[in-house]
Amino acid sequence: MAPMRAVLIKDGKGPIENLFIGETEKPVPSSGQVLVKIKAFGLNRMDLSQRQGGYPVPPGASTILGVEFSGLVSELGPDVTSWNVGDEVFGLAGGGAYAEYINCHQGLLIPKPSHLSWVEAASIPENFLTAYQALIKYGEVEKNEDVLVHAGASGVGVAAIQLARVFGARSVTATASTQEKLDWLLSMPNGATHGVNYKSQDFAEEVKSTTNGKGVEVVIDFVGQSHWTKNIESLAKDGRMTMLGVMSGNVVPSVDLLPILYKRLRIQGSTLRSRSVEYQAELIAVFKRDIVDKISGADGVGPIRTWIHKGSSWMEAGLSLDRHSTSTARDDGKQNSGKIIGEVV
Known part of the structure; x- marks a missing residue:
C-alpha cells in the first residue's frame, strides 16, 4: 500500500x-x-x-x-x-x-x-449543511416567519442567520455572550435583525417584544439545559425547535410539559455525521x-x-x-x- x-x-x-x-x-x-x-x-x-x-x-x-x-x-x-x-x-x-x-x-x-x-x-460543508438541515429540513422556516438562533457567532450560527434571511424570515434574533459579537452579527450582510446578550438579557422577553407577543416560529439551539425553559417561552404556537447540542447540560429538571402540548410545539434533535x-x-x-x-x-x-x-x-x-x-x-x-x-x- x-x-x-x-x-x-x-x-x-x-x-x-x-x-x-x-x-x-x-x-x-x-x-x-x-x-x-x-x-x-x-x-x-x-x-x-x-x-x-x-x-x-x-x-x-x-x-x-x-x-x-x-x-x-x-x-x-x-x-x-x-x-x-x-x-x-x-x-x-x-x-x-x-x-x-x-x-x-x-x-x-x-x-x-x-x-x-x-x-x-x-x-462550507459542515457548518452550512448542519444549518440547512436544522433550519430548512427540520425547522421548515417559511417567508415572514420569525427565527431565534442561539450561539449566533458560531460557524453554524452564522450560516443559519444568513440562510434564514435568504429564505425570507421576517426577523432573525441572534444570541451571543458579548456586545462585540452582537454588533458584528447585526452588521453582516443578511445578518441578524436583532441581537440579545443572553448573559445580561432575557431572550424570551426580547423575542416577545420583537414579535408583538407572538414568539418565534423557529428556534435553533446548541445550548440545552440552561436555555430550555426560555426556549419554550420564546416559541409561538406551532413553533419548531431544532436541537444541535447540549453545551450547558443534557438534563432539564422539573420540566413542565404543558406548554409543549398547548402550543403544539415540535422539538427535533439533529445530528448529521451519524x-x-x-x-x-x-x-x-x-x-x-x-x-x-x-x-x-x-x-x-x-x-x-x-x-x-x-x-x-x-x-x-x-x-x-x-x-x-x-x-x-x-x-x-x-x-x-x-x-x-x-x-x-
Missing part, C-alpha cells in the same frame, strides 16, 4: 500535544467512492471532542480527524459516474480529512465554484441545487458569505483548534472572524 501523510493522534486520543504528522496508508477507493487529494480542510468542534475521546466515530468511518475538505479528484473507484479525475470539489466525510488524501462517496462531493478559493470551499450516506447524499443534492451558488467568499458577492477566521498549515491549524476550543468557527468581534482552516502543504 502507498503511504500518505496525515495528522495522527498518539495513543488514539489525548491533549493537543498528542497530535503529530505521520505516515499512514493512502486509502483506495471502493465501489462508488472517489479519492480526493486534499487542498484544505475545516476544523470543527467535533474534532476537538473526538481527539479528547468524547465523540464516537461512526461505524466504518476513518479515525483520522476531519469531516470537511476541498481538493482535486485523484482517482475513481468502480461504478463512479459523477466525477472525472482532475475535478475541483469540496465535500463532507465521516472522518479522514486531516490528511493528504481522502476517500469519499461520490454523492457527498460538490463541484467547487470558481469564485471560491480552496480555503473558502473547505469552510446519518446514512444515502441521507447525507440526498441532503447535499438539495443544498447543491438551492444554496451553493448563493455563497461567496472574501469578494462578498452573493447573498450568503462564508467567513474565514484563519488559514494556516495543517499542524498550525490543529494548534489553533485547541486555542479556539470554545467554538469551531467563531466571531470574536472582528470582521475577519469565522472558520479556522488547515491547508495541506
Whole structure:
C-alpha cells in the first residue's frame, strides 16, 4: 500500500500535544467512492471532542480527524459516474480529512465554484449543511416567519442567520455572550435583525417584544439545559425547535410539559455525521441545487458569505483548534472572524 501523510493522534486520543504528522496508508477507493487529494480542510468542534475521546466515530468511518475538505479528484473507484479525475470539489466525510488524501462517496462531493478559493470551499460543508438541515429540513422556516438562533457567532450560527434571511424570515434574533459579537452579527450582510446578550438579557422577553407577543416560529439551539425553559417561552404556537447540542447540560429538571402540548410545539434533535450516506447524499443534492451558488467568499458577492477566521498549515491549524476550543468557527468581534482552516502543504 502507498503511504500518505496525515495528522495522527498518539495513543488514539489525548491533549493537543498528542497530535503529530505521520505516515499512514493512502486509502483506495471502493465501489462508488472517489479519492480526493486534499487542498484544505475545516476544523470543527467535533474534532476537538473526538481527539479528547468524547465523540464516537461512526461505524466504518476513518479515525483520522476531519469531516470537511476541498481538493482535486485523484482517482475513481468502480461504478463512479459523477466525477472525472482532475475535478475541483469540496465535500463532507465521516472522518479522514486531516490528511493528504481522502476517500469519499461520490454523492457527498460538490463541484467547487470558481469564485471560491480552496480555503473558502473547505469552510462550507459542515457548518452550512448542519444549518440547512436544522433550519430548512427540520425547522421548515417559511417567508415572514420569525427565527431565534442561539450561539449566533458560531460557524453554524452564522450560516443559519444568513440562510434564514435568504429564505425570507421576517426577523432573525441572534444570541451571543458579548456586545462585540452582537454588533458584528447585526452588521453582516443578511445578518441578524436583532441581537440579545443572553448573559445580561432575557431572550424570551426580547423575542416577545420583537414579535408583538407572538414568539418565534423557529428556534435553533446548541445550548440545552440552561436555555430550555426560555426556549419554550420564546416559541409561538406551532413553533419548531431544532436541537444541535447540549453545551450547558443534557438534563432539564422539573420540566413542565404543558406548554409543549398547548402550543403544539415540535422539538427535533439533529445530528448529521451519524446519518446514512444515502441521507447525507440526498441532503447535499438539495443544498447543491438551492444554496451553493448563493455563497461567496472574501469578494462578498452573493447573498450568503462564508467567513474565514484563519488559514494556516495543517499542524498550525490543529494548534489553533485547541486555542479556539470554545467554538469551531467563531466571531470574536472582528470582521475577519469565522472558520479556522488547515491547508495541506
